[in-house]
Amino acid sequence: MTNRRLPLFVALCFAVALLTPGEARANSGVPMIFLTWPGMVLALIPVILLEMVVIRKRLDLPRETAFKVSAWANIATTFAGIPITWILLVALEMVTGGGQAYGIDTPFKKFLAVTWQGAWMIPYEANKNLYWMVPAATMWLLVPSFFVSWWLEYKVAAKLLPDAGRQQLKSTMFRANLLSYFYLEMIVLGWLVYEIVFEL
Numbered sequence: 001m002t003n004r005r006l007p008l009f010v011a012l013c014f015a016v017a018l019l020t021p022g023e024a025r026a027n028s029g030v031p032m033i034f035l036t037w038p039g040m041v042l043a044l045i046p047v048i049l050l051e052m053v054v055i056r057k058r059l060d061l062p063r064e065t066a067f068k069v070s071a072w073a074n075i076a077t078t079f080a081g082i083p084i085t086w087i088l089l090v091a092l093e094m095v096t097g098g099g100q101a102y103g104i105d106t107p108f109k110k111f112l113a114v115t116w117q118g119a120w121m122i123p124y125e126a127n128k129n130l131y132w133m134v135p136a137a138t139m140w141l142l143v144p145s146f147f148v149s150w151w152l153e154y155k156v157a158a159k160l161l162p163d164a165g166r167q168q169l170k171s172t173m174f175r176a177n178l179l180s181y182f183y184l185e186m187i188v189l190g191w192l193v194y195e196i197v198f199e200l
Contacts, residue, residue, distance in 0.1 A: 029099075030121040030130065033086040036138050040078055043184060048074050050183060051176035055157075058172040059164060069160050070176070073153035081152045085145050089119035104129060115140045131199050135192035139185060146181045150174050 048070045056066035093099065098117045104110045104124045113122065118137035123130065154173040161169065 030123055030134070031090075032119055032121060032134070032137055032141060033083065035134060036141065037082060037086075040082055040184075043187070044074060044078055047180040047183070050180050051153075054176040054179055055172055058175065059161070059168070061161075065161075069157050072160060073156040073173070074180075076156050077149040077152050081148045082145055085148045086119055086141075089141070089144060093117060093119050113137075131195045132192065135188050135195060138188045139192065142181055142184055142188065146177055149181070150177045153177065 048067070051074065052063075052066045052070040055061060055069055056063060059066070061069070093116065096116070099120070099122075101122045101124065102109055102112065104113050113124065114133050114136040118140045121130075121133060121137055124133075150173055153176070154170050157169055157173055158164070158166065
């Protein structure tokens with residue numbers, strides 16, 4: 001499959017997953033993309049503005065150019081990078097045995113439930129633990145998403161700024177993503193703390 005056809009294939013798989021009806025069961029699992037992706041769309045504007053500041057400062061670009069680079073890079077990440085990352089993580093989870101319920105009766109099993117099984121979570125104990133598992137899994141999912149975002153945004157920026165030095169551009173997009181993902185992690189950490197405090 002060529003590089004040009006891959007995004008179309010992923011978009012088609014994503015659309016099929018969204019539109020294919022399935023049997024609604026409380027124990028069928030929690031596909032995290034449906035819970036986290038709307039939040040990523042809502043966070044798009046502040047993320048674009050945060051990354052624009054880094055891009056403008058490090059590459060000495062006009063505000064309009066930095067905004068354009070940040071906007072297109074983050075649109076690509078939000079609408080292609082995040083779904084692709086989720087699909088790959090779900091596939092990895094399933095082929096390595098993560099689709100089975102192993103319980104959450106120990107700290108290690110709880111850790112595995114929100115990392116290894118974080119992309120498509122097992123609803124342990126009739127969803128009673130999802131209040132903390134969903135934000136904890138979201139924090140974990142932001143880690144691989146960061147690396148995909150960095151790579152994808154670097155590629156977009158390289159297309160938009162063909163005269164920029166590749167090493168400097170790569171470093172700039174890395175720092176821009178560090179800032180935006182730190183912002184996202186802090187929001188989700190606040191969500192996790194809120195859920196735990198008010199559940200007690």
